[in-house]
Amino acid sequence: MEGDGVSSLWSNMGKLPLFVFFRDSRNVLKKDELGMEIANIGLPATLALMADPVASLIDTAFIGRMGALELASVGVSVAIFNQVSRITMFPLVSITTSFVAEEEAASKTSTDIEENTGSDYDADQELVPLTGGSDMKIPKPEDKRRHVPSATSALIVGCMLGIIQTLFLIFTAKPLLLYMGVRPDSPMVKIAAQYLMLRSLGAPAILLSLAAQGVFRGLKDTKTPLYAIIIGDSVNIILDPILIFTLCLGVNGAAIAHVVSQYLIFLILVWRLVEDFVLLPPNFKDLQFGRFLKSGFQLLVKVISATSCMTVAASLAARLGPKPMAAFQVCFQIWLATSLLADGLAIAGQAILASAFAKKEYEKTVTVAARVLQIGVVLGLLLSFILVAVSQFASTLFTNDFDVLELMNISFPFVAVTQPINALAFVFDGVNYGASDFAYSASSMIVVAVMSLSCLFVLASSHGYVGIWIALTIFMCLRVFAGLLRVGTGMGPWSFLRS
Structure with a gap:
């Protein structure tokens, strides 16, 4: 009887929403249909997200060769630019992704209903004359491009915000510094x-590019943004040494190279959008602003x-002097x-x-949430191991200053150990946005934040x-605790877990 009671207790505990995180954990890396869908979306998206920080790290490496003063100066500017950008870029791209995914799901459902009812004739379809002098009319050829109202909304908002x-x-600029x-x-x-000020000239291109990326992500196409970002960031890396050293523009050359690359990325993405989508909706009300x-x-x-915490952290590091700020800048970039x-x-x-x-x-x-969270833990542990292994080598890539290197060695244990925590925090954001x-x-x-x-x-x-x-x-x-609390207790859109 006592054994039955224990078994019943464990059975009831297993039904708690919290235990959704452990569901099918043995299949965390299984190459099933869901695993492949996550990989096909996640891997290109990951590479695209990594491209810009990697380009920024290369910028940092070039600038670091100029001296600790230049490295610290750019570090403060990049911290300001990134934190201001984060205020607009993440809401824009996250909302666009969710709304476009919802519109696409609704569109497919509507299409399936039409196919099942056998309806393939549109009575409202415009007719055009067969020839110039003929009275016979035929249906006007359809524009096979898709209408995605959220795409237009995102681009308009992105342009204004940029x-x-x-x-x-x-x-x-100076008050912020x-x-x-x-x-x-x-x-x-x-x-x-x-x-x-030079870097800020690329803000419109960045916001418009992110809006376009949100559209592609909502359609589960993360490869197109990846190709555009690789091309743009490759141009950035090529221009860096030319503008910084050959043309003797210094840190201004690094800023110009970055701006040029961002406008190139934007042009590529918009060109692909125009090919597949109608960006001007038939009705302004469809935009749902x-x-x-x-x-x-x-x-x-x-x-x-969230930005206030990171901005204050960078500000406190800057108040300690150029060398602590230089060390913080490099380690913070690696951390992100x-x-x-x-x-x-x-x-x-x-x-x-x-x-x-x-x-x-x-x-x-439930299955998707559990799988991505479990993969997040595995990924975080892997990143921790890699960072510990390369920490000494990585430090010397950015500076030769002994004091800066010493401070970086203090930072690296924090950067490495927090990777599983950071991974879960980001994945929980995606889970909540998906809902x-x-x-x-x-x-x-x-x-x-408080x-x-x-x-x-x-x-x-x-x-x-x-x-x-x-x-x-x-x-x-x-941040992880906040995400765990919402899903793990079955609150809000996750209330179905308690039924």
Whole structure:
């Protein structure tokens, strides 16, 4: 009897929503239909996400050869540009991905219904004369390009946000640098301000490119953005040494190379969109700006909350001096670049889940959520091992300054150990976005940010440079807990797990 009671207890516990994360864990790397779908979406998305941080690391390596002052100056500017960009780019691309995936799922459902009813004639189809003098008319040839209203909405919003971001960064460059701890009499001011203003000219192209990427992701096509990004970033890498050293433009050359590459990426993506999609919808109301902006505002709140923690961390590092900032810049770029590998999983999970939720395929949503989270843990552990193995070699690629190298060696254990935590945090974001749970993502991040900022100020004050990294680790742990709480307790769109 006692054995039956224990067995019943374990059986009931296994039905708790929390245990969805352990579902079919033995199949985590299985090459079944779902595994291949995740790989086909996630791997190209991961490579695309990695391309820009890798290009930024190469920029950093070139600039690092110029000296610690230039490296620190660009580090502050890149931190400002990236954090301002994150405020607009993640809401834009995430919402576009979910909305396009939902529209595509609805479109396929409608098409299946029409095929099942045998309806293939459109009474409203426009007729045109067979010849110039004939009274006989035939149906006007159809434009086989698809209508995706969310694509048009995203491009319009992206263009507006990009222009606003450019103007904001140009006119507030020096105040932002002062906020980051760069004093007006610092030798970093002139270099950092010039780099930031030049880099800001690429903001419209970046936002428009991200809007286009969101469209392709929603359609589960992550290969097209990958090809465009590889071409653009290759041009960036080729132009770097030419503009920086051959033409003696210094850090300004690195900024110009980056801007050129971003406009090239945008042109390639728009060219592919125009080939397959009608970007001008038949009705302006189809754009649904209200829904787009509502969800966008919710994610904007989330990103601002998350960005504030990273911006404050960079600011506190800058206040410690050029060498701590230089070390923080390199390690922070590596931290983000490796962590963003998990964002490819998040994108795959979001695209598949958004489609499954739209079709109310709840069994598939559970399977997909469990699989991407399990793969995230495995990926994080693998990244930790790799970073530990290459840490000493990687440090010397960016600088020869002994003091900077010593600080980087202090940072690397944090960068390596937090990889599984970071991976889960990113994947949980994708899972929540796939469920269109934008409101919870925003509210939970506000709480996480308040707690993390408190830790940052306290630990930076008491432990200096090391304290900043401890606080960033706490920040990522809290993000994972927030995601675990939502799905693991079966709240919001996951309430079906409790039935």
